[in-house]
Amino acid sequence: MRYPEQYLxxxxxxxxxxxxECHDLLEEIWMENKSDKFLQGLLQMAVGLYHREYGNIKGARWMIGNARKYLTRYGPIHWGLDVEEVIRYIEACESALPDADDIPYVEAKAMAFPSLRLRIDTS
Structure with missing residues (x-):
């Protein structure tokens, strides 16, 4: 399958x-088909991670939770992406979020947080 350049x-x-930047890239192609919950889920995951980086834990929790909800219906693989792995990552992120609405930027940057390296299976 040939994927849109913005997705890659x-x-x-x-x-x-x-x-x-992830948000900006996917928003371009999501705006063409707003019913695409896969792209919306990836978009919201990126936005949630961005919020977490800056201490907006409430925003991160909301966006990451929505991402999980949207992406769950696309497993196990969609557009070459291991969606089940992404869901496990999102769940780990949700568990790692502190029980607060906001934390200072310095604390957010220093916080240990799960990581994920996305890969597209082209086979």
Whole structure:
């Protein structure tokens, strides 16, 4: 399957931890088909991770939870992505979020947090 260039760039930027750029990349193609909950789920995962980085835990929890809800219906593999692995990552992120609405930026940056390297299976 041939994937949109923005999707491939999203994977690259996600792996680099550039979550804001991830949002911009996927929003372009999601706007063409807003019923695509797979893209919306990936978008919201990236936005949630961005919120977490800056201490907006309430926003992170909301976005990451929505991402899990949207992506669950696409497993085990969709667009070459191991969606089940992504769901496990999201669940680990949810568990790692502190029980607060906001935390200081310095604390958010220093917080140990799960990581995931996305890969597209092209076979």
């Amino acid at each position: 760039q999203f994977i690259e930027k996600f792996n680099e931890g550039e979550y804001y």
